[in-house]
Amino acid sequence: MHSQDNPFEAFVDGPRSTVSPTGKGPLSGLTFAVKDLIDVAGVPTGGGNPDWERTHPVPDRHAPSVARLLANGAEMIGKTRTDEISLGILGENVHYGMPVNPASPERVPGGSSSGSAVAVAAGLADFALGTDTGGSVRVPSSFCGLFGIRPSHGSVDFTGVVAQALDYDTVGWFARDAAMLETVGTILLDTDEPHHPVQLLVAEDAFRFADDDIASALAEPLSRLAAVIGSPRNVTVASQGLSVWQGAQRVLQSSQAARHLGPWLAETNPRLAFTVARALLRGQAYTDEERGRAALMKREANQRMHNLLADGSILALPTTPFVAPLRTEAVSGYDRDRISCLTSIAGLSGLPQVNLPWRRSDGVPVGLSIVGARGSDRTLLAIARKWEEAGR
Amino acid sequence: MHSQDNPFEAFVDGPRSTVSPTGKGPLSGLTFAVKDLIDVAGVPTGGGNPDWERTHPVPDRHAPSVARLLANGAEMIGKTRTDEISLGILGENVHYGMPVNPASPERVPGGSSSGSAVAVAAGLADFALGTDTGGSVRVPSSFCGLFGIRPSHGSVDFTGVVAQALDYDTVGWFARDAAMLETVGTILLDTDEPHHPVQLLVAEDAFRFADDDIASALAEPLSRLAAVIGSPRNVTVASQGLSVWQGAQRVLQSSQAARHLGPWLAETNPRLAFTVARALLRGQAYTDEERGRAALMKREANQRMHNLLADGSILALPTTPFVAPLRTEAVSGYDRDRISCLTSIAGLSGLPQVNLPWRRSDGVPVGLSIVGARGSDRTLLAIARKWEEAGR
Numbered sequence: 014m015h016s017q018d019n020p021f022e023a024f025v026d027g028p029r030s031t032v033s034p035t036g037k038g039p040l041s042g043l044t045f046a047v048k049d050l051i052d053v054a055g056v057p058t059g060g061g062n063p064d065w066e067r068t069h070p071v072p073d074r075h076a077p078s079v080a081r082l083l084a085n086g087a088e089m090i091g092k093t094r095t096d097e098i099s100l101g102i103l104g105e106n107v108h109y110g111m112p113v114n115p116a117s118p119e120r121v122p123g124g125s126s127s128g129s130a131v132a133v134a135a136g137l138a139d140f141a142l143g144t145d146t147g148g149s150v151r152v153p154s155s156f157c158g159l160f161g162i163r164p165s166h167g168s169v170d171f172t173g174v175v176a177q178a179l180d181y182d183t184v185g186w187f188a189r190d191a192a193m194l195e196t197v198g199t200i201l202l203d204t205d206e207p208h209h210p211v212q213l214l215v216a217e218d219a220f221r222f223a224d225d226d227i228a229s230a231l232a233e234p235l236s237r238l239a240a241v242i243g244s245p246r247n248v249t250v251a252s253q254g255l256s257v258w259q260g261a262q263r264v265l266q267s268s269q270a271a272r273h274l275g276p277w278l279a280e281t282n283p284r285l286a287f288t289v290a291r292a293l294l295r296g297q298a299y300t301d302e303e304r305g306r307a308a309l310m311k312r313e314a315n316q317r318m319h320n321l322l323a324d325g326s327i328l329a330l331p332t333t334p335f336v337a338p339l340r341t342e343a344v345s346g347y348d349r350d351r352i353s354c355l356t357s358i359a360g361l362s363g364l365p366q367v368n369l370p371w372r373r374s375d376g377v378p379v380g381l382s383i384v385g386a387r388g389s390d391r392t393l394l395a396i397a398r399k400w401e402e403a404g405r
Numbered sequence: 406m407h408s409q410d411n412p413f414e415a416f417v418d419g420p421r422s423t424v425s426p427t428g429k430g431p432l433s434g435l436t437f438a439v440k441d442l443i444d445v446a447g448v449p450t451g452g453g454n455p456d457w458e459r460t461h462p463v464p465d466r467h468a469p470s471v472a473r474l475l476a477n478g479a480e481m482i483g484k485t486r487t488d489e490i491s492l493g494i495l496g497e498n499v500h501y502g503m504p505v506n507p508a509s510p511e512r513v514p515g516g517s518s519s520g521s522a523v524a525v526a527a528g529l530a531d532f533a534l535g536t537d538t539g540g541s542v543r544v545p546s547s548f549c550g551l552f553g554i555r556p557s558h559g560s561v562d563f564t565g566v567v568a569q570a571l572d573y574d575t576v577g578w579f580a581r582d583a584a585m586l587e588t589v590g591t592i593l594l595d596t597d598e599p600h601h602p603v604q605l606l607v608a609e610d611a612f613r614f615a616d617d618d619i620a621s622a623l624a625e626p627l628s629r630l631a632a633v634i635g636s637p638r639n640v641t642v643a644s645q646g647l648s649v650w651q652g653a654q655r656v657l658q659s660s661q662a663a664r665h666l667g668p669w670l671a672e673t674n675p676r677l678a679f680t681v682a683r684a685l686l687r688g689q690a691y692t693d694e695e696r697g698r699a700a701l702m703k704r705e706a707n708q709r710m711h712n713l714l715a716d717g718s719i720l721a722l723p724t725t726p727f728v729a730p731l732r733t734e735a736v737s738g739y740d741r742d743r744i745s746c747l748t749s750i751a752g753l754s755g756l757p758q759v760n761l762p763w764r765r766s767d768g769v770p771v772g773l774s775i776v777g778a779r780g781s782d783r784t785l786l787a788i789a790r791k792w793e794e795a796g797r
Contacts, residue, residue, distance in 0.1 A: 064499075107456075107676050278679050284499050287670050290682030 021113040023132040024091040025049050030056040032075075032089035039196055041086030046132040046141040049092040050099055051184065052076040052173035060175045061097040061106050061125070064283035076173030078142060078184050078201060085200045090138055093128025098274065099144055099177045100289045101125050102152050102352055103344060107286040111340065116158040116378050120337035121344075123153030126187070130157040133187040140188040140197050146177045147266055148356030150185035154368035155380030156337035160194040160397060161187045164390045166363030168204050178269035181262075181360055191397040194367070198394045205388050207395035211325035213242040216250045219330035219355055227331050227379055234371045234381045234400075238329055241399045245329070248321060253310070255354040261310035262357040263350075264299050271296030311361050318362040322386040327396065330355060332368045332380030358384060365390040367397050414504040415524040416483040417441050422448040424467075424481035431588055433478030438524040438533040440517075441484040442491055443576065444468040444565035452567045453489040453498055453517070456675035468565030470534060470576045470593060477592045482530055485520025490666065491536055491569045492681045493517050494544050494744055495736060499678040503732065508550040508770050512729035513736075515545030518577070522549045525579040532580040532589050538569045539658055540748030542577035546760035547772030548729035552586040552789060553579045556782045558755030560596050570661035573654075573752055583789040586759070590786045597780050599787035603717035605634040608642045611722035611747055619723050622765045626773045626792075630721055630761070633791045637721070640713060645702070647746040653702035654749040655742075656691050663688030703753050710754040714778040719788065722747060724760045724772030750776060757782040759789050 018029060023046070032053060034041065049059045052072035059066040075083065083089065094112050096105055104111050104127030112131040114122040122131050126143025130153035133141045143150045145163035154161025162185050169184040176182055186201070188194040215235070220228050239245050251258050271293050277283070278293065285293075322328060334351045338344050359366040364387055368380045385393050410421060415438070424445060426433065441451045444464035451458040467475065475481060486504050488497055496503045496519030504523040506514040514523050518535025522545035525533045535542045537555035546553025554577050561576040568574055578593070580586040607627070612620050631637050643650050663685050669675070670685065677685075714720060726743045730736050751758040756779055760772045777785050 105674075107674060282497075282499060282678050282680050284676045285679050285682065286674050287677050287682050287685075288674050290677065290679050291686055293679075294683055294686055 020137065021115055021131045021135045022110060023093055023112050023128040023135060023137060025059055025094055026109060029091045031091065032083060034083050034086045034088050036084040036086060038085030040082060040200060043087045043139040044090045045082055045087050046091050046093045046129055046138040047079060047089055048095050048126050048129045048143045050095055050144050050175040051079060051142055053079055053089060053092065056092060058175060059092070061095040061109065062283060062285070063108055064281050065098060068277070068281050072173065074173065077170040081200055091132070093132055093141065095127060096125035097286065097289055098175065099125040099146060099149055100270070100292060102148055102349055103338070104153065108284070114157055114337060117337060119339055120377070121156065121340055123156035123337060125149040126153050130154060130159055130161070130187050133189060134159055140186055140193055143185050143187060144174060145183050145185045146181045147262065147353055147360050150187065151332050151356055151366055151368055151382065152352060154187060154370065155332035156378060158370040158372065158378030159187045159189060159368065160191050160370060161185060161368045162194060162198065162390065162394065163359060163366045164202060165204060165365045165387045168388070168390055169201050176273055178266045178273065180269060181266050191394070191401040195394040195398050198391060202390050204390045207392040208325060210242045210327045210392060210396060213239055213245040214248045214321060214326050214328045215245045216328055216330035217247045218249045218251060218255060219358065222255055222351070222354060223331040223334040226373065227335060230371065230373045230379045231331055231381050234369060235329060237403050238381065238383070238400055241396060241403055242327055250317070250328070250358055251314070255357065257310060258314050258361055259350060259354040259357040261307040261314070262353065262361045264303050264307035265311060267292060267296030268299050268304055315362045318364060322364070322384070325386070328384040330358065330382050330384065332382040336373060336377045336379055363387060365393055367393040369397055369400055412529065413507055413523045413527045414502060415485055415520040415527060415529060417451055417486055418501060421483045423483065424475060426475050426478045426480050428476040428478060430477030432474060432592060435479045435531040436482045437474055437479050438483050438485045438521055438530040439471060439481060440487050440521045440535045442487055442536050442567040443471060443534055445471055445481060445484065448484060450567060451484070453487040453501065454675060454677070455500055456673050457490060460669070460673050464565065466565065469562040473592055483524070485524055485533060487519060488517035489678065489681055490567065491517040491538060491541055492662070492684060494540055494741055495730070496545065500676070506549055506729060509729060511731055512769070513548065513732055515548035515729060517541040518545050522546060522551055522553070522579050525581060526551055532578055532585055535577050535579060536566060537575050537577045538573045539654065539745055539752050542579065543724050543748055543758055543760055543774065544744060546579060546762065547724035548770060550762040550764065550770030551579045551581060551760065552583050552762060553577060553760045554586060554590065554782065554786065555751060555758045556594060557596060557757045557779045560780070560782055561593050568665055570658045570665065572661060573658050583786070583793040587786040587790050590783060594782050596782045599784045600717060602634045602719045602784060602788060605631055605637040606640045606713060606718050606720045607637045608720055608722040609639045610641045610643060610647060611750065614647055614743070614746060615723040615726040618765065619727060619771055622763065622771045623723055623773050626761060626763045627721060629795050630773065630775070630792055633788060633795055634719055642709070642713070642720070642750055643706070647749065649702060650706050650753055651742060651746040651749040653699040653706070654745065654753045656695050656699035657703060659684060659688030660691050660696055707754045710756060714756070714776070717778070720776040722750065722774050722776065724774040728765060728769045728771055755779060757785055759785040761789055761792055
């Protein structure tokens, strides 16, 4: 299944592109991979869709996020596969296929930053850039057993990246250990220095929302987190229900994606997976009234998260409500929506979230997430490192 | 653009399949091509979509229409390109590209039986099989300057053919001259012997519906038709408006296509052109009430056509409301619908229709159509031959 040049099918097809570092720094000697949604000068940006690649010029400059990494000593070793136009959560791509999850090869890797997660999980790169609009870094982190961050919205320059829905789009990254995740953060993030977390909050509604085996598998990593931060307090995040938050995020995100991609769809008539075309058409079909109601819900969700976290508290929740589904399994729309019920908490409010990887007793990855206030990215990264150290 | 093995891009990619005749007969020495929606034993049926081909077994028997042609002496020389799953009217295919119209290379060939029309127009085959659900033989006949027939619904066995909407699907064929079209008809049709037409009716509303240059270009072939049949009488076909007939056909045809293709879409999640996915989703979205109203309109249209033609009268109309659009032109939904306003007359009522090819003063093909009562296929073919002879 995987060729010698592309083990685990992490990279895009064709000759592997590499870019040497442009300077020296904290990342010297490290390698990284780049999701094929992010511009690397001289390399086509495929966006996971052959017609996207065909209808866009080869970029003549690096995305600022890539340029920073190169300037700080890292070597770019390849563009990675993605769900087409980032519209997917499992790692599916009808044009190019699904990468192999190194942590559990019979299971999906998660997406849409599938190849970046797989490249890191397989040890092919030290770290990798992805994007996260509705969960595209967090879900593959959880499924592949990686540390991964979706930063505060707006904290990492999104220039030179294929947009899905700019109000939610972020550039995130993956690493096998928390120290590496944090080191990359010192380069990419302009947010505040880490501060000491005030209180650990446990999202009861999110834990109840996950399958029983997830909640029990996360008991140990959660108590280790309590050892790092302090004794936890249970909270209900969404009094309206997580499904209501998810519904609002879906309306807003997919309306914006449909509006943004509309001219390209009309001009190109691209080949798309039937389900991707369907999602875009649903995005076009929402009424102004539906969008208006979703915007009000977003406002209330933002206020709620501010009330919970503005004092420096940290929220813990399962990253995904279940482990990576089997590749052979048809995943229902219901279960896809269950995933975004959890990712909508940080997504709708633009907050940073870090996945702390763990293993179920049978070795299959599960993920515990921490979410902090806007701009607390480096605090989350420091907590992740201390959490990792506490396990040694 | 066109390879040596596939001039005019008429044939499907890959090694060209040929099948020798299985008997001798009226077609001995003749060659034919087959739309890639129709089964030829041992050759994949691609349906114009890579995922259709991938998810269907290679047929182990010929479609009965193909078997009849082979048994009567004809040689099969290749499978031809089609709009994917026959869902198109211009000859577009985002996966494999558009064949070149030999009569007017800067213009589209028409579809969905694009490759079959092009193979015949280019002289690569003596005749070719296509399918016609909503105009897929009639439109490329008109655009490529060919004789072409959409037979009475049910008069040619549809077994072994990729269905779009079985209540409207037919197997039709193309030829460069009317004698050839008729000869093939004697093999494929089990309908009545030709009879003498009673009256020529001219569809005033259909002529008014076409562009002015079409109506004027068709004046001469229409008077030649009057010379064959007798002096014409003007009629209005659709008192409700052709757009109302077209609307009913669209609701019924695309609902049936969506229902029929639904399980394959759900199971395969195929790569589709965005516009094709959109059309299928619209087909899924019609309500029972909309389908019910369309079915009543169909009943009234059938009754109207019966009243006009059951006595043996023949209806003349422009095959398409304009000549083939330029390949570089974006054809609006409005103009695509204009085409089906004319094709819905025979489509909705299941009647046979033959295109009589003509040329505008600048040499671009235009098409005059004749429509007869159900089962009058051989009468239409005989009229076409006499019309052709009258021009010598």
